[in-house]
Amino acid sequence: MKTIVKSRLAELLQTMAQDFRVLVPVKSEAISQFVPWQEGLTVNLEGNTVLPPKDIFFPQTEKMYKFKVKGSSVDIEEFAEDVQKQVIFGIRSCDMQSIDCLDKVFLTKGYEDQFYKTKREKTLLVALSCTKPQDTCFCESMGLNPQEAPGADVQGYDLGDALGFVAKTPEGEELLAKYGSLFTEVNAVPQKVEGFNLKADVAGIPEKLAKMFDHPIWGEVSQKCLGCGACAYLCPTCHCFDISGTVKGDQGYKFRCWDCCMFSEYTRMAGGHNPRPSKKERVRNRFLHKLYYFKDRYGQLLCTGCGRCIAKCPVGMDITAIIEKIKEAEV
């Protein structure tokens, strides 16, 4: 295994940053997130980031095209996007799995989302194993291995004082070879993962949910939800967006931004008809989407067990508790 002592991590990142935009997990005050590496930053390898890395491919707001109006004439022009080659360094298994979900949404089913694709194609992924799950983590229950991220180009391991790297794709091989002189070849064994505090048994859940659209549990579980949308914004797999625009004088631009099916406006139509008029329908949609619809459409669950929604919901909505309720519900 190629290893480097943690005290030399900055040197590795600094060297990589000459060839790539390198995104690393960094903590500032209460928020941790992936930001472009620059000298002097402290990489935070403790636990997962508070904000998911989805904004790297799917920014919270993203300009789509600009327009200019002159009388009845309308000019439309694309923004020329200069996408750099980039490396995401230190991404966890759960967030790697979420990228797989996002790939399915944005790159399959007939259309490719060009905004997503340009960034995704230029990205190398260096995953980092988890050894100490946080209180709200349950990725193992979702079928993930916290030490082996699906789809990573390089799997990184936390070896205590050092970090170890194993290439998983030809691109990963190339990346490690490029900075080979910084690594020491060592026969290292990754540390064992500590046990999980949270568990969820998802076996049979999608099949059961197929029969639970009208079940009273949606009325119950939705009662305390505030509809604030924090769960969706923090979720690494949530991908709904709105398209909107701004105009100043005779010009403006269209942008897309994250949206959330927990908002009342989300499905409201012209004339005021809303197929999801109350919290009950909206909360139901959120959980059915994650635990049933997405599986039906794309073959996997839209939850990776990262636990962010559990950690940050202001009223303590807990998806593992809801999975439990579904398990126990009579149909």
Next chain:
Amino acid sequence: MSVSTADIKRINPLIPIRGKITKIVQETPDVKTFHITTLDGQKPFTPLPGQLAMFSIPQVGEAMFSITSQGPNHLEMSIKEVGQLTRFLHEVEEGQECGIRGPYGNGFPIDYCRGKDLLFIGGGIGLAPVRSLINYCVENRKDFGKLIVVYGARSYADLVFKEDLFENWPKVENMEVFVTIDRAEEGWNGHVGFVPAYVEELNISPMVTITCGPPIMIKFVLQSLAKMGFNDKDVITTLEMRMKCGIGKCGRCNIGSCYVCLDGPVFTLEQLKLLPPEY
């Protein structure tokens, strides 16, 4: 430059191409039909009957509309004034430039309809999507059996496509058009009453049926058709959900695991019965 369906998929499907409104027809007090071309007078793309387009006036808004008809060099959309974008559209003049992207959605199952007798049922602006298939059948008359149209609106003034209803379609071979309005009014000698009741009155034997209209009309039409022995897989309708992307990405228009913008808007009653009733 005209753009084919394949091009639309290749280029960024979220960015509209530039278009121009070349003709505006006032259908009813609040519905106008817009003819749209590219800036150099070509058809922006060639949709299948029942497909949709995202139409925009970039500084005002963007919304999804069914393409009600097409010619060799233009697309037609019939738009009811209900909100901000549509209000703006109802004020513009011919020559207004716009954005258009598409075609989106699955369209009507033409292959399935081919060779069969077809019953079209429309209410209000709901005749707009159905008309794309009616016109297709009229243009390819030999490929289809008997064509029957049953259409209703609140009043005579609210009937859309009057020229088609009263002049063009009745002249087509083996095609019948039945029009009704909700309440009697001076000068109207035709049928009075709601569409579902009229359909029952006409005592049409079961055939492939394409229905579109306000949700309440659709609901009662479906009941009537069931009573008359129509087969669920021969009852075809279109659904409307709020839409933003049109390509199955933004997540907005889902009904269960299906996205109306991509897997719809056309569904058979047989398919609808498998979806959660969330529309």
